[in-house]
Amino acid sequence: MISETIKKTKAYFCLDCGKCTALCPVTRYNKSYSPRKLVIKTVNSPDGNTLKDERLWSCLTCMMCQERCPSGIDYNEFTKLMRRDAKNLGFFGEPTHGGIFESLWKIMTAPKLNQNRLDWLTPDLKISDNSEYLYFVGCLPYFDQFFSDLKTDSIKIAQSVVKILNFFGVEPKILKNERCCGHDLLWTGDFENFKTLAEQNIKLLKDSNVKYVITSCPECLTTFKLDYPEVFGNLDLKFLHITEFISEKLSSNKYELKRVNKKVTYQDPCRLGRYLGIYQKPREVITSIPEIEFTEMERSGRNSVCCGTSCWTNCDRYSKLLQIDRLKEAKSTGAELLLTACPKCQIHFSCAQKDENYPEEGKIEIVDLTTLFAEAILKQSVA
Protein backbone atom coordinates (compact mmCIF):
# COMPACT_ATOMS: atom_id res chain seq x y z
CA MET A 1 0.00 0.00 0.00
CA ILE A 2 2.72 2.42 0.98
CA SER A 3 4.73 1.56 -2.11
CA GLU A 4 1.67 2.31 -4.22
CA THR A 5 1.21 5.64 -2.48
CA ILE A 6 4.84 6.53 -3.10
CA LYS A 7 4.50 5.61 -6.73
CA LYS A 8 1.20 7.36 -7.30
CA THR A 9 2.26 10.60 -5.64
CA LYS A 10 5.82 10.45 -7.04
CA ALA A 11 7.09 10.86 -3.50
CA TYR A 12 10.34 9.18 -4.58
CA PHE A 13 11.21 12.35 -6.47
CA CYS A 14 11.49 14.28 -3.23
CA LEU A 15 14.68 16.37 -3.22
CA ASP A 16 14.60 16.98 0.49
CA CYS A 17 14.63 20.69 -0.40
CA GLY A 18 12.22 21.74 2.33
CA LYS A 19 10.26 24.22 0.22
CA CYS A 20 7.04 22.58 1.37
CA THR A 21 7.87 22.93 5.05
CA ALA A 22 9.03 26.51 4.56
CA LEU A 23 5.68 27.41 3.01
CA CYS A 24 3.43 25.32 5.18
CA PRO A 25 1.12 27.46 7.32
CA VAL A 26 0.93 24.72 9.95
CA THR A 27 4.71 24.50 10.41
CA ARG A 28 4.75 28.23 11.01
CA TYR A 29 3.03 27.61 14.34
CA ASN A 30 3.63 23.93 15.01
CA LYS A 31 7.35 23.38 14.60
CA SER A 32 7.07 19.65 15.03
CA TYR A 33 5.13 19.35 11.79
CA SER A 34 7.08 18.99 8.59
CA PRO A 35 5.67 17.73 5.30
CA ARG A 36 9.23 17.23 4.06
CA LYS A 37 10.03 14.90 6.93
CA LEU A 38 6.86 12.90 6.46
CA VAL A 39 7.64 12.38 2.79
CA ILE A 40 11.31 11.56 3.35
CA LYS A 41 10.60 9.22 6.23
CA THR A 42 7.99 7.37 4.22
CA VAL A 43 10.22 7.03 1.18
CA ASN A 44 13.29 6.00 3.15
CA SER A 45 11.54 3.43 5.28
CA PRO A 46 8.31 2.36 3.62
CA ASP A 47 7.57 -0.06 6.45
CA GLY A 48 4.38 1.73 7.45
CA ASN A 49 5.84 3.46 10.48
CA THR A 50 4.76 6.90 9.27
CA LEU A 51 1.17 5.65 9.28
CA LYS A 52 1.29 5.78 13.05
CA ASP A 53 2.63 9.32 13.06
CA GLU A 54 -0.06 11.52 14.51
CA ARG A 55 1.28 14.47 12.53
CA LEU A 56 -0.28 12.91 9.46
CA TRP A 57 -3.50 14.47 10.77
CA SER A 58 -2.11 17.99 11.21
CA CYS A 59 -2.10 18.77 7.49
CA LEU A 60 -4.84 21.17 6.39
CA THR A 61 -4.72 19.72 2.89
CA CYS A 62 -4.50 23.33 1.79
CA MET A 63 -2.32 22.52 -1.22
CA MET A 64 0.05 25.40 -0.57
CA CYS A 65 3.15 23.18 -0.52
CA GLN A 66 2.18 21.21 -3.57
CA GLU A 67 1.95 24.28 -5.76
CA ARG A 68 5.61 25.01 -5.16
CA CYS A 69 7.16 21.59 -4.90
CA PRO A 70 9.93 21.52 -7.54
CA SER A 71 9.45 17.79 -7.98
CA GLY A 72 5.72 17.99 -8.49
CA ILE A 73 4.94 15.64 -5.64
CA ASP A 74 1.25 15.25 -5.01
CA TYR A 75 1.32 15.88 -1.30
CA ASN A 76 -2.46 16.09 -1.05
CA GLU A 77 -2.91 12.67 -2.54
CA PHE A 78 -0.11 11.48 -0.30
CA THR A 79 -2.00 12.69 2.79
CA LYS A 80 -5.27 11.26 1.54
CA LEU A 81 -3.86 7.79 0.85
CA MET A 82 -1.70 7.69 3.97
CA ARG A 83 -4.73 8.57 6.07
CA ARG A 84 -6.73 5.83 4.40
CA ASP A 85 -4.07 3.25 5.28
CA ALA A 86 -3.63 4.69 8.77
CA LYS A 87 -7.34 4.49 9.42
CA ASN A 88 -7.42 0.89 8.28
CA LEU A 89 -4.80 0.18 10.91
CA GLY A 90 -6.85 1.96 13.57
CA PHE A 91 -5.02 5.29 13.69
CA PHE A 92 -6.88 8.54 13.24
CA GLY A 93 -6.81 12.23 14.04
CA GLU A 94 -8.47 14.06 16.88
CA PRO A 95 -12.12 14.61 15.94
CA THR A 96 -13.31 18.11 16.74
CA HIS A 97 -16.70 18.64 18.43
CA GLY A 98 -16.60 15.18 19.96
CA GLY A 99 -16.88 13.47 16.60
CA ILE A 100 -20.41 14.61 15.92
CA PHE A 101 -19.76 15.22 12.24
CA GLU A 102 -18.39 11.77 11.73
CA SER A 103 -21.62 10.42 13.20
CA LEU A 104 -23.70 12.65 10.96
CA TRP A 105 -21.89 11.50 7.81
CA LYS A 106 -22.13 7.88 8.77
CA ILE A 107 -25.81 8.21 9.63
CA MET A 108 -26.31 9.67 6.16
CA THR A 109 -25.08 6.47 4.55
CA ALA A 110 -28.31 4.78 5.66
CA PRO A 111 -30.29 3.92 2.51
CA LYS A 112 -33.70 4.51 4.09
CA LEU A 113 -32.92 7.94 5.48
CA ASN A 114 -35.79 10.35 5.00
CA GLN A 115 -34.49 13.76 5.96
CA ASN A 116 -36.37 16.86 6.98
CA ARG A 117 -33.89 19.28 5.61
CA LEU A 118 -35.92 21.79 3.62
CA ASP A 119 -37.65 23.84 6.30
CA TRP A 120 -35.53 26.86 5.41
CA LEU A 121 -37.31 27.27 2.08
CA THR A 122 -39.55 30.25 2.73
CA PRO A 123 -42.49 30.87 0.35
CA ASP A 124 -40.68 33.70 -1.44
CA LEU A 125 -37.97 31.29 -2.59
CA LYS A 126 -39.02 29.59 -5.81
CA ILE A 127 -37.93 26.09 -6.63
CA SER A 128 -39.07 23.73 -9.34
CA ASP A 129 -38.99 20.04 -10.00
CA ASN A 130 -38.51 20.56 -13.71
CA SER A 131 -35.38 22.56 -13.87
CA GLU A 132 -32.11 22.29 -15.71
CA TYR A 133 -30.42 23.52 -12.58
CA LEU A 134 -30.05 21.76 -9.28
CA TYR A 135 -28.81 23.49 -6.18
CA PHE A 136 -26.85 21.09 -3.99
CA VAL A 137 -27.25 22.55 -0.52
CA GLY A 138 -24.67 20.44 1.28
CA CYS A 139 -24.45 20.34 5.06
CA LEU A 140 -25.75 23.88 5.60
CA PRO A 141 -28.94 22.89 7.49
CA TYR A 142 -26.81 20.86 9.90
CA PHE A 143 -24.18 23.56 10.37
CA ASP A 144 -26.92 26.08 10.96
CA GLN A 145 -28.30 24.08 13.88
CA PHE A 146 -25.05 22.88 15.34
CA PHE A 147 -23.29 26.24 15.26
CA SER A 148 -26.24 28.37 16.27
CA ASP A 149 -24.18 29.87 19.11
CA LEU A 150 -21.70 31.26 16.58
CA LYS A 151 -24.53 33.17 14.91
CA THR A 152 -23.13 32.43 11.48
CA ASP A 153 -26.65 31.61 10.25
CA SER A 154 -25.22 29.17 7.74
CA ILE A 155 -28.66 28.52 6.29
CA LYS A 156 -28.74 32.12 5.08
CA ILE A 157 -26.22 31.04 2.47
CA ALA A 158 -28.70 28.52 1.07
CA GLN A 159 -31.53 31.07 1.14
CA SER A 160 -29.31 33.60 -0.58
CA VAL A 161 -28.36 31.16 -3.31
CA VAL A 162 -32.00 30.47 -4.15
CA LYS A 163 -32.77 34.18 -4.03
CA ILE A 164 -29.89 34.86 -6.41
CA LEU A 165 -30.90 32.06 -8.77
CA ASN A 166 -34.47 33.37 -8.79
CA PHE A 167 -33.17 36.86 -9.54
CA PHE A 168 -31.44 35.51 -12.63
CA GLY A 169 -34.59 33.70 -13.70
CA VAL A 170 -33.69 30.23 -12.46
CA GLU A 171 -35.93 28.16 -10.22
CA PRO A 172 -33.66 25.36 -9.11
CA LYS A 173 -34.45 21.84 -8.20
CA ILE A 174 -33.51 20.92 -4.64
CA LEU A 175 -33.17 17.40 -3.29
CA LYS A 176 -34.91 16.38 -0.12
CA ASN A 177 -32.52 13.54 0.50
CA GLU A 178 -29.14 14.63 -0.76
CA ARG A 179 -26.38 13.25 1.42
CA CYS A 180 -23.18 14.87 2.59
CA CYS A 181 -20.89 14.85 -0.47
CA GLY A 182 -18.42 12.75 1.50
CA HIS A 183 -15.56 15.22 1.36
CA ASP A 184 -14.63 14.96 5.01
CA LEU A 185 -14.88 11.17 5.10
CA LEU A 186 -12.57 10.98 2.12
CA TRP A 187 -10.01 13.33 3.67
CA THR A 188 -10.10 11.53 6.99
CA GLY A 189 -9.36 8.22 5.32
CA ASP A 190 -12.79 6.57 5.39
CA PHE A 191 -12.96 5.61 1.71
CA GLU A 192 -15.65 3.03 2.20
CA ASN A 193 -18.26 5.34 3.66
CA PHE A 194 -17.19 8.03 1.21
CA LYS A 195 -18.08 5.69 -1.63
CA THR A 196 -21.43 4.85 -0.11
CA LEU A 197 -22.37 8.53 0.15
CA ALA A 198 -21.04 9.21 -3.33
CA GLU A 199 -23.06 6.38 -4.88
CA GLN A 200 -26.24 7.66 -3.25
CA ASN A 201 -25.63 11.23 -4.40
CA ILE A 202 -24.71 10.18 -7.91
CA LYS A 203 -27.93 8.21 -8.21
CA LEU A 204 -29.96 11.17 -6.94
CA LEU A 205 -28.19 13.57 -9.29
CA LYS A 206 -28.59 11.32 -12.32
CA ASP A 207 -32.24 10.63 -11.58
CA SER A 208 -32.95 14.32 -11.27
CA ASN A 209 -32.44 14.95 -15.00
CA VAL A 210 -30.62 18.22 -14.63
CA LYS A 211 -27.75 19.65 -16.62
CA TYR A 212 -26.17 21.95 -14.08
CA VAL A 213 -25.41 21.44 -10.43
CA ILE A 214 -24.77 24.61 -8.43
CA THR A 215 -23.01 24.49 -5.08
CA SER A 216 -22.27 27.12 -2.50
CA CYS A 217 -19.65 24.94 -0.85
CA PRO A 218 -16.25 24.64 -2.52
CA GLU A 219 -15.72 21.28 -0.85
CA CYS A 220 -18.83 19.78 -2.46
CA LEU A 221 -17.67 21.24 -5.75
CA THR A 222 -14.18 19.76 -5.53
CA THR A 223 -15.55 16.42 -4.48
CA PHE A 224 -17.97 16.35 -7.42
CA LYS A 225 -15.47 17.62 -9.97
CA LEU A 226 -12.34 15.80 -8.91
CA ASP A 227 -13.08 12.91 -6.58
CA TYR A 228 -16.34 11.41 -7.83
CA PRO A 229 -15.01 11.04 -11.39
CA GLU A 230 -11.88 9.36 -10.10
CA VAL A 231 -13.96 6.57 -8.59
CA PHE A 232 -17.07 6.58 -10.76
CA GLY A 233 -15.98 8.06 -14.08
CA ASN A 234 -17.45 11.05 -15.86
CA LEU A 235 -20.83 12.08 -14.49
CA ASP A 236 -22.00 14.04 -17.51
CA LEU A 237 -23.12 17.00 -15.44
CA LYS A 238 -21.80 20.53 -15.24
CA PHE A 239 -20.83 21.55 -11.75
CA LEU A 240 -20.60 25.24 -10.89
CA HIS A 241 -19.87 27.28 -7.83
CA ILE A 242 -22.49 29.94 -7.30
CA THR A 243 -19.93 32.67 -7.97
CA GLU A 244 -19.22 31.15 -11.38
CA PHE A 245 -22.92 31.18 -12.15
CA ILE A 246 -23.32 34.80 -11.07
CA SER A 247 -20.31 36.08 -12.94
CA GLU A 248 -21.45 34.33 -16.11
CA LYS A 249 -24.87 35.98 -15.82
CA LEU A 250 -23.36 39.36 -15.11
CA SER A 251 -21.14 39.18 -18.17
CA SER A 252 -23.98 38.35 -20.53
CA ASN A 253 -26.48 40.96 -19.42
CA LYS A 254 -26.81 44.22 -17.53
CA TYR A 255 -28.36 44.07 -14.11
CA GLU A 256 -29.11 46.82 -11.72
CA LEU A 257 -27.83 46.20 -8.22
CA LYS A 258 -28.27 48.04 -4.96
CA ARG A 259 -25.36 50.03 -3.63
CA VAL A 260 -23.46 48.55 -0.76
CA ASN A 261 -21.23 51.14 0.78
CA LYS A 262 -18.81 48.84 2.56
CA LYS A 263 -15.12 48.12 2.65
CA VAL A 264 -14.49 44.44 2.14
CA THR A 265 -11.74 41.89 1.66
CA TYR A 266 -11.92 38.28 0.53
CA GLN A 267 -10.69 34.91 1.79
CA ASP A 268 -9.94 32.46 -1.02
CA PRO A 269 -11.09 29.00 0.09
CA CYS A 270 -8.35 26.42 -0.59
CA ARG A 271 -10.74 24.22 -2.55
CA LEU A 272 -12.10 26.99 -4.72
CA GLY A 273 -8.69 28.54 -5.29
CA ARG A 274 -5.75 26.18 -5.36
CA TYR A 275 -7.83 23.05 -6.08
CA LEU A 276 -10.10 24.41 -8.80
CA GLY A 277 -8.35 27.59 -9.89
CA ILE A 278 -11.41 29.75 -9.32
CA TYR A 279 -9.87 33.03 -8.22
CA GLN A 280 -11.30 35.61 -10.57
CA LYS A 281 -15.03 34.83 -10.51
CA PRO A 282 -15.61 35.59 -6.84
CA ARG A 283 -13.74 38.86 -7.30
CA GLU A 284 -15.91 39.75 -10.28
CA VAL A 285 -18.98 39.13 -8.17
CA ILE A 286 -17.71 41.31 -5.34
CA THR A 287 -16.71 44.21 -7.54
CA SER A 288 -19.95 44.09 -9.50
CA ILE A 289 -21.71 45.49 -6.45
CA PRO A 290 -21.88 49.29 -6.81
CA GLU A 291 -19.88 51.37 -4.36
CA ILE A 292 -18.29 48.43 -2.65
CA GLU A 293 -14.65 49.03 -1.80
CA PHE A 294 -12.58 45.89 -2.27
CA THR A 295 -9.04 45.49 -0.99
CA GLU A 296 -6.91 42.36 -1.27
CA MET A 297 -5.18 40.89 1.73
CA GLU A 298 -1.43 40.69 1.55
CA ARG A 299 -1.59 36.94 1.00
CA SER A 300 -4.35 36.30 -1.51
CA GLY A 301 -5.16 34.23 -4.59
CA ARG A 302 -2.61 31.44 -4.97
CA ASN A 303 -0.87 32.61 -1.83
CA SER A 304 -3.99 32.75 0.27
CA VAL A 305 -3.80 31.09 3.69
CA CYS A 306 -6.20 28.34 4.76
CA CYS A 307 -8.80 29.12 7.41
CA GLY A 308 -6.93 26.90 9.83
CA THR A 309 -8.67 23.57 10.14
CA SER A 310 -10.22 20.99 7.87
CA CYS A 311 -12.46 17.91 8.03
CA TRP A 312 -13.40 18.70 11.64
CA THR A 313 -10.13 17.12 12.66
CA ASN A 314 -7.23 18.29 14.79
CA CYS A 315 -8.48 21.79 15.46
CA ASP A 316 -5.92 22.88 18.02
CA ARG A 317 -4.14 25.90 19.40
CA TYR A 318 -2.06 26.13 16.22
CA SER A 319 -5.28 26.47 14.26
CA LYS A 320 -6.30 29.30 16.55
CA LEU A 321 -2.96 31.10 16.18
CA LEU A 322 -3.17 30.79 12.42
CA GLN A 323 -6.72 32.10 12.42
CA ILE A 324 -5.90 35.08 14.63
CA ASP A 325 -3.03 36.10 12.34
CA ARG A 326 -5.19 35.70 9.26
CA LEU A 327 -8.00 37.75 10.76
CA LYS A 328 -5.57 40.48 11.77
CA GLU A 329 -4.33 40.49 8.20
CA ALA A 330 -7.91 40.86 6.99
CA LYS A 331 -8.58 43.72 9.34
CA SER A 332 -5.35 45.49 8.48
CA THR A 333 -6.67 46.04 4.95
CA GLY A 334 -9.11 48.50 6.48
CA ALA A 335 -12.06 46.25 5.60
CA GLU A 336 -15.21 46.13 7.74
CA LEU A 337 -16.21 42.79 6.30
CA LEU A 338 -14.26 39.67 5.54
CA LEU A 339 -16.06 37.89 2.72
CA THR A 340 -15.87 34.12 2.55
CA ALA A 341 -17.06 31.75 -0.15
CA CYS A 342 -17.01 28.56 1.89
CA PRO A 343 -19.38 27.95 4.81
CA LYS A 344 -16.61 26.35 6.82
CA CYS A 345 -14.24 29.32 6.49
CA GLN A 346 -17.03 31.43 7.94
CA ILE A 347 -17.59 29.02 10.82
CA HIS A 348 -13.89 28.63 11.63
CA PHE A 349 -13.15 32.34 11.59
CA SER A 350 -16.23 33.12 13.65
CA CYS A 351 -15.32 30.47 16.18
CA ALA A 352 -11.78 31.84 16.55
CA GLN A 353 -13.20 35.21 17.51
CA LYS A 354 -15.14 33.70 20.38
CA ASP A 355 -12.02 33.09 22.45
CA GLU A 356 -11.93 34.99 25.69
CA ASN A 357 -8.62 36.70 25.06
CA TYR A 358 -9.23 37.31 21.41
CA PRO A 359 -7.35 40.46 20.33
CA GLU A 360 -9.18 43.59 19.23
CA GLU A 361 -6.90 43.95 16.16
CA GLY A 362 -8.44 40.82 14.71
CA LYS A 363 -12.11 41.54 15.29
CA ILE A 364 -13.89 41.65 11.97
CA GLU A 365 -17.35 40.72 10.79
CA ILE A 366 -17.48 37.70 8.50
CA VAL A 367 -20.09 37.40 5.81
CA ASP A 368 -20.50 34.88 3.06
CA LEU A 369 -20.18 36.39 -0.37
CA THR A 370 -23.53 34.95 -1.49
CA THR A 371 -25.31 36.54 1.47
CA LEU A 372 -23.82 39.90 0.60
CA PHE A 373 -24.68 39.58 -3.07
CA ALA A 374 -28.25 38.55 -2.22
CA GLU A 375 -28.59 41.74 -0.21
CA ALA A 376 -27.48 43.76 -3.20
CA ILE A 377 -30.04 42.38 -5.60
CA LEU A 378 -33.29 44.13 -6.17
CA LYS A 379 -36.61 42.41 -5.82
CA GLN A 380 -37.03 42.07 -9.52
CA SER A 381 -34.75 41.14 -12.29
CA VAL A 382 -34.43 43.98 -14.79
CA ALA A 383 -32.94 41.83 -17.50
Place this chain on the structure above:
Amino acid sequence: MNQKKEFEPKVIAFACHWCGVGRNEINPVEDFSNFKLVKLLCSGRINTALILKAFEKGADGVVVFGCPEGKCHYNFGNKNAIKECELSKSLLDLLGINAKRLKVELGFLNENGKLDEVMDEFIEDIKTLGPNPLRVA
Protein backbone atom coordinates in the same frame (compact mmCIF):
# COMPACT_ATOMS: atom_id res chain seq x y z
CA MET B 1 -46.47 -19.63 18.29
CA ASN B 2 -45.60 -18.74 14.73
CA GLN B 3 -46.20 -15.10 15.45
CA LYS B 4 -43.52 -12.69 14.21
CA LYS B 5 -40.90 -12.13 16.87
CA GLU B 6 -41.74 -8.97 18.72
CA PHE B 7 -39.44 -6.03 18.10
CA GLU B 8 -37.08 -5.66 21.05
CA PRO B 9 -35.78 -2.10 20.97
CA LYS B 10 -32.16 -1.36 21.74
CA VAL B 11 -32.32 1.34 24.36
CA ILE B 12 -29.49 3.11 26.10
CA ALA B 13 -29.86 5.33 29.15
CA PHE B 14 -27.24 7.79 30.36
CA ALA B 15 -27.58 8.62 34.02
CA CYS B 16 -26.01 11.08 36.37
CA HIS B 17 -24.16 9.36 39.19
CA TRP B 18 -25.68 11.72 41.78
CA CYS B 19 -29.32 11.24 40.91
CA GLY B 20 -29.02 7.67 42.07
CA VAL B 21 -30.27 5.80 39.05
CA GLY B 22 -28.91 2.29 38.90
CA ARG B 23 -28.51 -0.57 41.28
CA ASN B 24 -25.01 -0.13 42.53
CA GLU B 25 -22.38 2.53 42.75
CA ILE B 26 -19.52 0.60 41.27
CA ASN B 27 -20.37 -0.51 37.76
CA PRO B 28 -20.10 2.25 35.18
CA VAL B 29 -22.33 0.24 32.84
CA GLU B 30 -25.26 -1.88 33.94
CA ASP B 31 -27.34 -4.27 31.89
CA PHE B 32 -31.04 -4.23 32.63
CA SER B 33 -33.35 -6.72 31.00
CA ASN B 34 -34.59 -4.25 28.40
CA PHE B 35 -31.99 -1.48 28.32
CA LYS B 36 -28.38 -0.60 29.02
CA LEU B 37 -27.45 2.02 31.60
CA VAL B 38 -24.29 4.10 31.29
CA LYS B 39 -23.42 6.19 34.32
CA LEU B 40 -21.86 9.61 34.01
CA LEU B 41 -20.36 11.71 36.76
CA CYS B 42 -22.93 14.34 35.95
CA SER B 43 -25.64 14.66 33.32
CA GLY B 44 -23.68 17.71 32.15
CA ARG B 45 -21.19 15.26 30.70
CA ILE B 46 -23.64 14.23 27.99
CA ASN B 47 -23.24 15.91 24.66
CA THR B 48 -24.79 15.87 21.23
CA ALA B 49 -21.89 13.87 19.83
CA LEU B 50 -22.44 11.04 22.32
CA ILE B 51 -26.16 10.99 21.70
CA LEU B 52 -25.73 10.88 17.94
CA LYS B 53 -23.06 8.23 18.30
CA ALA B 54 -25.61 6.03 20.07
CA PHE B 55 -28.04 6.41 17.18
CA GLU B 56 -25.28 5.91 14.61
CA LYS B 57 -24.44 2.64 16.33
CA GLY B 58 -28.03 1.50 16.06
CA ALA B 59 -29.80 2.54 19.26
CA ASP B 60 -33.58 2.75 18.84
CA GLY B 61 -33.97 5.09 21.77
CA VAL B 62 -31.82 7.14 24.17
CA VAL B 63 -32.72 8.44 27.62
CA VAL B 64 -30.74 10.99 29.62
CA PHE B 65 -31.32 11.10 33.38
CA GLY B 66 -30.27 14.04 35.51
CA CYS B 67 -30.96 15.52 38.93
CA PRO B 68 -34.08 17.66 39.46
CA GLU B 69 -34.01 21.28 38.44
CA GLY B 70 -31.99 23.36 40.89
CA LYS B 71 -30.52 20.22 42.48
CA CYS B 72 -27.51 19.56 40.22
CA HIS B 73 -24.48 18.64 42.31
CA TYR B 74 -22.39 20.94 40.11
CA ASN B 75 -25.07 23.60 39.71
CA PHE B 76 -25.27 23.75 35.94
CA GLY B 77 -24.83 20.17 34.72
CA ASN B 78 -28.48 19.34 34.18
CA LYS B 79 -29.03 22.64 32.37
CA ASN B 80 -26.25 21.64 30.02
CA ALA B 81 -27.89 18.23 29.54
CA ILE B 82 -31.15 19.88 28.56
CA LYS B 83 -29.38 22.17 26.11
CA GLU B 84 -27.47 19.32 24.49
CA CYS B 85 -30.61 17.20 24.22
CA GLU B 86 -32.45 20.05 22.56
CA LEU B 87 -29.67 20.43 20.02
CA SER B 88 -29.64 16.67 19.48
CA LYS B 89 -33.37 16.68 18.91
CA SER B 90 -33.06 19.36 16.25
CA LEU B 91 -30.36 17.35 14.46
CA LEU B 92 -32.37 14.13 14.74
CA ASP B 93 -35.30 15.95 13.27
CA LEU B 94 -33.20 17.09 10.29
CA LEU B 95 -32.04 13.53 9.78
CA GLY B 96 -35.61 12.32 9.80
CA ILE B 97 -35.12 10.34 12.99
CA ASN B 98 -38.12 10.94 15.23
CA ALA B 99 -36.96 13.21 18.08
CA LYS B 100 -39.22 11.24 20.43
CA ARG B 101 -36.52 8.62 20.38
CA LEU B 102 -34.59 10.86 22.74
CA LYS B 103 -35.90 11.63 26.21
CA VAL B 104 -34.51 13.74 29.05
CA GLU B 105 -35.82 13.02 32.50
CA LEU B 106 -34.85 15.08 35.53
CA GLY B 107 -35.61 13.79 39.03
CA PHE B 108 -34.46 11.45 41.80
CA LEU B 109 -35.71 8.32 40.12
CA ASN B 110 -34.44 5.70 42.50
CA GLU B 111 -37.54 6.31 44.64
CA ASN B 112 -40.62 4.01 44.51
CA GLY B 113 -39.86 2.20 41.29
CA LYS B 114 -40.02 5.44 39.33
CA LEU B 115 -37.13 4.41 37.11
CA ASP B 116 -38.90 1.25 35.92
CA GLU B 117 -42.01 3.24 35.28
CA VAL B 118 -40.21 5.81 33.12
CA MET B 119 -38.21 3.20 31.25
CA ASP B 120 -41.16 0.90 30.61
CA GLU B 121 -43.21 3.73 29.24
CA PHE B 122 -40.34 4.92 27.04
CA ILE B 123 -39.65 1.45 25.71
CA GLU B 124 -43.33 1.05 24.85
CA ASP B 125 -43.17 4.32 22.92
CA ILE B 126 -40.13 3.10 21.03
CA LYS B 127 -41.90 -0.15 20.21
CA THR B 128 -44.66 1.88 18.58
CA LEU B 129 -42.10 3.91 16.63
CA GLY B 130 -40.35 0.77 15.41
CA PRO B 131 -36.65 0.31 14.74
CA ASN B 132 -34.17 3.13 14.18
CA PRO B 133 -34.49 3.95 10.46
CA LEU B 134 -30.73 3.51 10.09
CA ARG B 135 -31.08 -0.15 10.87
CA VAL B 136 -33.64 -0.71 8.14
CA ALA B 137 -31.87 -2.00 5.07
